[in-house]
Amino acid sequence: MSVDLSSFKVGIDKLTAKIKIVKWGGILDVANEVLRLSQFEVPHDTGRLQNSGHVEPQYMDHATVGYNTVYAARLHENPQFRFRKGRKGKYLEDPIKHNLAVFKQFFEQNLKEALG
Numbered sequence: 001m002s003v004d005l006s007s008f009k010v011g012i013d014k015l016t017a018k019i020k021i022v023k024w025g026g027i028l029d030v031a032n033e034v035l036r037l038s039q040f041e042v043p044h045d046t047g048r049l050q051n052s053g054h055v056e057p058q059y060m061d062h063a064t065v066g067y068n069t070v071y072a073a074r075l076h077e078n079p080q081f082r083f084r085k086g087r088k089g090k091y092l093e094d095p096i097k098h099n100l101a102v103f104k105q106f107f108e109q110n111l112k113e114a115l116g
Contacts, residue, residue: 025110028057030107035055041088042067042087049071053067056058066092076090
């Protein structure tokens, strides 16, 4: 008995490619949302730090969200500083921690849609 699995393999390959695309789109969407949420918390004096925020795609499996000034890390890691305008340290870490469940649900929903 012989079974031709070539169409099954083609289907699996298409599904795998679709999942990779959905995953990558989700990673970029979440990274951009982290940046958006952090914009409400990042210390703001002249706007230089806030304006340096960026998302940097990496290797189709992750993205980096960050701020690019020489003092960005110091302000992030020292939340005891007295920031004005309701701003604070941990401006990247907190939006991630406070929204993990939302991000997970977002990925689950996108994968369900991709799987039909």
